[in-house]
Amino acid sequence: MATSVIGQTDIAAPAHAASKxxxxxxxxxxxxxxxxxLYGASAFIFFLWGGIEALLIRIQLARPENxxxxxxxxxxxxxMHGTTMIFLAVMPLSAMYFNFFVPLQxxxxxxxxxxxxxxxxxxxxxxxxxxxxxxxxGAAPNGGWFGYANLSSRQYSPGLNMDxxxxxxxxxxxxxxxxxxxxxxxxxxxxxxxxxxxxxxxFTWATFITQLxxxxxFPVITVALFMLTFxxxxxxxxxxxxxxxxxxxxxxxxxxxxxxxxxxxILPSFGxxxxxxxxxxxxxxxxxxxxxxxxxxxxxxxxxxWSHHMFSTGMGPLADSFFSLATMLIAIPTGVKIxxxxxxxxxxxxxxxxxxxxxxGFVAMFIFGxxxxxxxxxxxADLQQTDSYFVVAHFHYVLFxxxxxxxxxxxxYWWPKMFGKMLNETLGKVHFWLMLLSFNITFFPxxxxxxxxxxxxxxxxxxxxxxxxLNLIETIGSLALAVSILVFGVNxxxxxxxxxxxxxxxxxxxxxLEWTIPSPPDEWNFAKVPQVIARDDVWEKKRLEGAAWTxxxxxxxxxxxxxxxxxxxxxxxxxLTLTFVGLMLSRGPVGPWGxxxxxxxxxxxIFKWAFEPAH
Amino acid sequence: MSAVAIHEVEHDEPVTxxxxxxxxxxxxxxxxxxxxxxxxxxxxxxxxxxxxxxxPKDIFEIPLVTAGTAILLxxxxxxxxxxxxxxxxxxxxxxxWLGLTVLCGIFFAxxxxxxxQHFVHKGLTMQGNLFGASFYTLTGFHGTHVALGxxxxxxxxxxxxxxxxSPKNAINLETAALYWHFVDxxxxxxFPVVYLMN
Numbered sequence: 001m002a003t004s005v006i007g008q009t010d011i012a013a014p015a016h017a018a019s020k021x022x023x024x025x026x027x028x029x030x031x032x033x034x035x036x037x038l039y040g041a042s043a044f045i046f047f048l049w050g051g052i053e054a055l056l057i058r059i060q061l062a063r064p065e066n067x068x069x070x071x072x073x074x075x076x077x078x079x080m081h082g083t084t085m086i087f088l089a090v091m092p093l094s095a096m097y098f099n100f101f102v103p104l105q106x107x108x109x110x111x112x113x114x115x116x117x118x119x120x121x122x123x124x125x126x127x128x129x130x131x132x133x134x135x136x137x138g139a140a141p142n143g144g145w146f147g148y149a150n151l152s153s154r155q156y157s158p159g160l161n162m163d164x165x166x167x168x169x170x171x172x173x174x175x176x177x178x179x180x181x182x183x184x185x186x187x188x189x190x191x192x193x194x195x196x197x198x199x200x201x202x203f204t205w206a207t208f209i210t211q212l213x214x215x216x217x218f219p220v221i222t223v224a225l226f227m228l229t230f231x232x233x234x235x236x237x238x239x240x241x242x243x244x245x246x247x248x249x250x251x252x253x254x255x256x257x258x259x260x261x262x263x264x265x266i267l268p269s270f271g272x273x274x275x276x277x278x279x280x281x282x283x284x285x286x287x288x289x290x291x292x293x294x295x296x297x298x299x300x301x302x303x304x305x306w307s308h309h310m311f312s313t314g315m316g317p318l319a320d321s322f323f324s325l326a327t328m329l330i331a332i333p334t335g336v337k338i339x340x341x342x343x344x345x346x347x348x349x350x351x352x353x354x355x356x357x358x359x360x361g362f363v364a365m366f367i368f369g370x371x372x373x374x375x376x377x378x379x380x381a382d383l384q385q386t387d388s389y390f391v392v393a394h395f396h397y398v399l400f401x402x403x404x405x406x407x408x409x410x411x412x413y414w415w416p417k418m419f420g421k422m423l424n425e426t427l428g429k430v431h432f433w434l435m436l437l438s439f440n441i442t443f444f445p446x447x448x449x450x451x452x453x454x455x456x457x458x459x460x461x462x463x464x465x466x467x468x469x470l471n472l473i474e475t476i477g478s479l480a481l482a483v484s485i486l487v488f489g490v491n492x493x494x495x496x497x498x499x500x501x502x503x504x505x506x507x508x509x510x511x512x513l514e515w516t517i518p519s520p521p522d523e524w525n526f527a528k529v530p531q532v533i534a535r536d537d538v539w540e541k542k543r544l545e546g547a548a549w550t551x552x553x554x555x556x557x558x559x560x561x562x563x564x565x566x567x568x569x570x571x572x573x574x575x576l577t578l579t580f581v582g583l584m585l586s587r588g589p590v591g592p593w594g595x596x597x598x599x600x601x602x603x604x605x606i607f608k609w610a611f612e613p614a615h
Numbered sequence: 616m617s618a619v620a621i622h623e624v625e626h627d628e629p630v631t632x633x634x635x636x637x638x639x640x641x642x643x644x645x646x647x648x649x650x651x652x653x654x655x656x657x658x659x660x661x662x663x664x665x666x667x668x669x670x671p672k673d674i675f676e677i678p679l680v681t682a683g684t685a686i687l688l689x690x691x692x693x694x695x696x697x698x699x700x701x702x703x704x705x706x707x708x709x710x711x712w713l714g715l716t717v718l719c720g721i722f723f724a725x726x727x728x729x730x731x732q733h734f735v736h737k738g739l740t741m742q743g744n745l746f747g748a749s750f751y752t753l754t755g756f757h758g759t760h761v762a763l764g765x766x767x768x769x770x771x772x773x774x775x776x777x778x779x780x781s782p783k784n785a786i787n788l789e790t791a792a793l794y795w796h797f798v799d800x801x802x803x804x805x806f807p808v809v810y811l812m813n
Contacts, residue, residue, distance in 0.1 A: 112635045177646060185639045189629040215642065219650035227657065227752065236741050236748035238657070244666040244745050253653065607770075 020523075028565035030114035031523055035121050036100030037418065042125050043092035049132070050084035051485065053077045055478060058442075062475035064463040074459035075142035076161070080132075082145030083165065086265065087172050088128045090399065093407045094268035095124075098183060098207040100418060104514035104521065105201045107192025107530040112185045114563045115609060120179040122573035127171030130577055134164035141165035144457065146254050147228070149239035149247035154232045160584070163232060167580045170225045173218050174576065180214035183207060192513070194532030198292070201512045202285060205292050206271025209299045213260045213267070216303070221257035224250060233586060248313060255306035263302045266398060267295060269406030270337060273359045276413050277341055279510050280356035281348030284536050287340040294333035294340075301330050311379045312386045320379045327377035334370055338363065353508070354428030358409030361436050365401025369394055372447065387457075390450025396443045408435070408488070415495070416503040420520040427491040435484035441477030445470040505551035511536035516551045524562060527555040568609035575601030640790045644797045651801050654756060655808060658749040665744035671813045674739055676730075683726040684806050687761075690719030691799045694768070694792045701775075701785045709780070713772045713788070716795070720765030727758045750809065757805055760798045767791045 029035065057077050060069040069077065099121075103111055111117050134140040139160040143151040152162045187208045191200070200208075227238040228250070237243020239250045278285045285291060307315060307323040315323075341363050350356070372394040376382045385391055408431075415423045449470045454461060461467050506515040513530055514521075515538055534540035542549045575598050582594025629635055697712035731751070739747045768791050774780050780788065 113639070180646070181639050181642045184642050185635055188631050189633070189635055189638055191630045195630075215646040216649050219646055220653045223650060223653035223657065226756075230741065230748065230752065234741050236752075237745060238661075238748055244661075244664050246660070246664075249657065249660060253657075256653075 025565065027570055028118075028567045030110070030118050030563050030565055030569075032099050032103050032111050032114065032117060033418075033521065033523075033525075035117050036096045036098075038121050039092045039099055039124070040096035040418075042128065043089055043096060046084055046088035046128055046132075047093070048485070050081055050089050051482065053081040053084065055482060057081060058475040058478040060459060061461075061471050063472070064461050064465075064468050066460065069459060071459050072142065075457075076135075076140035078457055079141045079144055079165070080135075083131065083141065083169075085399070086145065086261070087169065088131070090265045090403050090407070091176070092124055094210070094265075094403075095120075095179060097203070097272065097407075097410055097414065098210075098268060101414065101514055102183060102187065102204050102207050103190070104417075104517070104525060105204045105512050106187060106190060106195050107513050107526060107532065108186065108190040109525050109529075109560070110563060111182050112190055113182050115566050115569050116178055116182050118566070119569035119573055120175045120182065122570045123171060123178070123576060124175035126573050126577040127168055127175060130171060130580065131164055131168035134161065134168075139164065141168075146258060147250075148254075149228075149250035150241075152228060152232075152250075153240055155240075163584055166225050166228050166232065167584055170222065170229070171577060171580055173222050173225070176214050177218050177222075180211045180218070184211045184215065187211075192526075192530050192532055196532075198289065199532060199535045199537070201271075202274035202288070202291055203268070203271035203512075206267045206274070206295060209295050210264050210267045213264050213299050213302065217257045217260035217264070220253055224253035224257070227253075229583075233583070248310075251310050251313065252306070255309045256303070258309065259306045260299070260302045262398075263299055265403055267299070269362065269403045270295065272406045272410040272413075273341065273362050275510075275512065276355050276359040276409055277344045277363075278536075279413075279508050280351045280353060280359070281345050282351070282509070283344060283348040284511070284539070285340070286343030286346075287336070288535060290336055291340050294336040297333040298330060301326060301333070305330065308377060308382070311382045324377050324379055328374065331370070331374050331377075338367060338370070353412075354423070354425055354432060355409045355413035355508075357429065357432045358405050358412065361432065362402060362405040362409060365397055365405055365436075365439070369397030369399075369401055372397065385450065387455055388450040389446040389454045389456055392456050393443050393446035393450055396446070400443070401439060405435075411488075413508070414514075416507050416519045417514055418520060419495075420502055421495050421498065421500045422503050422507065423495050424491050427487055427494070431484055431487045431491065434480065434487060438477050438480030438484055442474050442481055443477075445474050445477075449474075506538070511539045513537060518552065518554050522554065522557055524557045524560040527552055527557065527560070564613060566609065566612060568605045568612065572602055572605035572609060575599070575603075575605055634786050636786060636790050637793070640793050644793065647797065647801075651757070651804075654753045655804065658753045658809065661745040661749045665746040667744050669737060669739050669743075670746060671750075671809075674734055674737055675810055675813070676733075677810060679726065679730065680806065680810055683723050683730075684802065686719045686726075687723050687799050687802055690716045690723070691796050693719065694788075694795055698785065698788050698792050701780060701788055702782050704782050706775070706778075706780075710772070710775055713768065713775060717765060717769045717772050720761055720768060720795075724758060724762050724765060727754065727761070731755075753805065753809065757798070757801055760801070764791070764795050764798050768795060 026034065026038065029038075056069065057074065060066055060074060099111075099117065103109070131141075137160060141147075141164050142161045143157055143165065147162065147165055150156055152166070187200070187204060227236070230236040231238050231240060231245075237245040239245050239247050241247065274285055274291060304326045305323055307319060308327045311320060311323075345360075372390070376385060376391070376394065385394075412423055412428055415421065449467050450456075452466055454465075454467050454471075461471075503519045505518050507519070508515070513526075513532075516530065517526060530537075577598070578601060579595055579598030582591050582596070582598050585591035585594060629638065631638060633641075693712045693716040697709050697716060700706075700708035700712060734747075739750070741748050741751050771780065771788050771791055774787075
């Protein structure tokens with residue numbers, strides 16, 4: 001059909017109508033907005049699951065000499081808590097926003113490769129399920145989220161635990177790389193007329209640079225994971241000292257990926273906050289160009305600081321000095337960003353709506369996390385702090401106080417656009433203040449116990465070392481934190497069940513293109529492709545046109561041709577995952593058959609995909 | 616109107632002026648550079664660190680792999696000629712050059728299979744020492760890329776035989792050719808680093 005419909009403007013409409021509802025429509029969707037919602041829903045469930053893992057850890061540590069968990073259970077929980085929150089919660093929650101909003105912000109009807117986008121999502125979801133299915137076998141990964149060599153070898157981890165980890169992460173990497181290519185090309189090639197690079201919204205910029213980091217850092221972990229897979233399954237000695245291998249090589253490869261990964265987790269959050277602060281300050285972003293270059297500079301430096309994760313391995317004064325200096329340098333572009341956020345608010349007419357509260361909370365908490373990060377950049381100080389709860393405090397201030405606060409701000413800000421309903425303001429404010437308070441009660445004392453010497457990743461501590469009271473406070477804080485998430489859940493359910501009139505296209509007075517179309521947008525996003533005239537385009541048009549400016553109304557979308565739905569991305573993702581399940585079982589009789597079946601299905605679906613009409 | 620034309624109508628003109636799929640394959644190649652850079656680094660880090668033999672000098676047969684290298688280099692040249700012929704809609708020449716490219720791919724992959732078997736016979740294994748592990752991993756992943764590229768180009772060759780390729784969808788061959796050149800360039804690094812620098 002693809003060859004005949006152009007020009008016959010009325011043919012496309014029935015195709016839209018047929019694909020609007022039902023499970024099948026979700027399984028075959030290639031609409032970036034639906035894929036964004038799928039990312040969000042899956043990631044939120046993984047986030048809750050990772051939170052439960054954290055609560056179990058906190059219950060175990062509430063009292064000294066506690067026996068709530070066995071050491072083995074504890075190892076599995078802290079490993080999966082880290083792995084889940086990083087790869088299955090924060091990254092895909094960012095993916096929810098960039099899937100939904102990047103095409104809207106650049107004025108496009110979809111991403112450049114809609115089916116590849118669906119493929120990314122399904123691979124992510126199946127990879128996450130693969131990783132978590134380990135709990136059903138009682139063999140969840142237990143070697144820490146960075147899987148240090150020796151702990152991850154077959155000799156020291158003989159069970160399935162680290163097999164799940166090494167293969168699960170490999171699957172998730174494929175999802176990230178596919179999305180990386182897709183969004184990199186989308187942002188470069190799909191911008192509406194007039195949307196020059198230096199007019200792009202900051203969230204789009206942040207996404208663009210994040211994808212660059214994904215593209216350049218994930219291949220490194222891919223190689224490392226392959227080598228670990230060979231060590232575990234084939235019997236090579238890449239990381240085994242007995243065969244001449246060097247466990248340090250794993251650390252280097254892991255952190256060459258791992259440090260850029262940190263920025264993959266935080267840059268989209270920087271972007272979200274840079275969208276919200278101007279809107280609720282009624283002022284353009286302060287120092288837009290400086291913001292863009294600071295983001296790029298952070299990403300660039302992010303590739304030259306990996307060994308600050310390894311100061312305690314004794315790399316020698318030269319390497320220590322270099323990585324220390326490079327790490328301190330990152331404080332400069334980061335400081336630029338913080339001052340720009342404050343500069344944006346300075347002198348603005350601030351509106352303390354819930355998104356704004358979370359955005360300000362982000363700035364404050366991120367300063368804490370950033371400052372303790374600068375402390376780690378000095379090797380002598382780091383030697384005292386590394387592997388202690390001080391480090392745990394630091395990265396929760398940047399990942400929870402930073403990323404999660406910003407992602408929550410984004411939820412309150414963009415909810416009306418995504419779902420056509422406003423979240424409740426009162427509950428939102430309760431959520432914010434409870435979360436801010438309980439977050440600090442949970443994580444601030446970790447600085448203190450850390451400096452006093454409590455090691456991380458240890459399931460048990462003796463009485464009388466001065467850890468008891470602070471640990472109890474942390475656990476109480478974490479329970480209150482869970483309550484704040486519960487308030488958010490109540491808000492979501494209440495909003496869902498409520499009968500609300502459709503919110504206006506532009507409930508906050510936004511500056512970016514997503515606010516020029518109905519909430520929620522039609523499947524085709526823009527009835528007419530927008531013509532961009534300035535940075536903060538909507539504000540500029542409102543200034544020029546005054547009361548004459550109106551957002552786009554609802555249209556029937558006739559004549560707009562959309563990509564066809566397809567089930568091949570899902571089938572391909574299933575084939576790929578099946579291959580990895582086969583690899584996992586390859587030491588038994590069924591495994592090789594799983595590999596053969598999985599690879600056949602993958603190849604078949606790639607061919608079917610390549611030759612089906614895309615439109 | 617052809618399917619390719621519709622693709623472009625629907626997604627508008629690419630802002631950069633570079634076709635979407637061409638930009639995508641360039642982006643992917645950029646990412647792949649880091650993949651092979653990591654593999655080559657690992658090989659170099661473990662060079663000379665094997666505790667037991669066989670060692671590179673015991674095993675390499677330079678003439679065979681030089682022939683393979685030459686074949687791969689020629690295949691890059693052939694695919695350029697195939698793309699040029701297709702753009703001029705010279706179907707006969709396009710078929711000849713693309714057929715030769717695919718043959719070269721098959722030949723190189725076959726050369727590598729033979730080489731691996733031969734080396735295993737001489738006692739070089741993944742498990743035996745670090746040289747074996749890092750050699751087979753690096754050249755094996757390169758070989759996998761060659762095999763996938765051959766499959767890709769072979770698919771286009773079959774399409775060409777069925778008369779489905781034309782100047783309008785030459786971009787399909789162009790993206791595959793870009794990937795093929797990349798695989799070739801990687802080998803130009805691997806060949807001296809692995810085989811000649813001993």
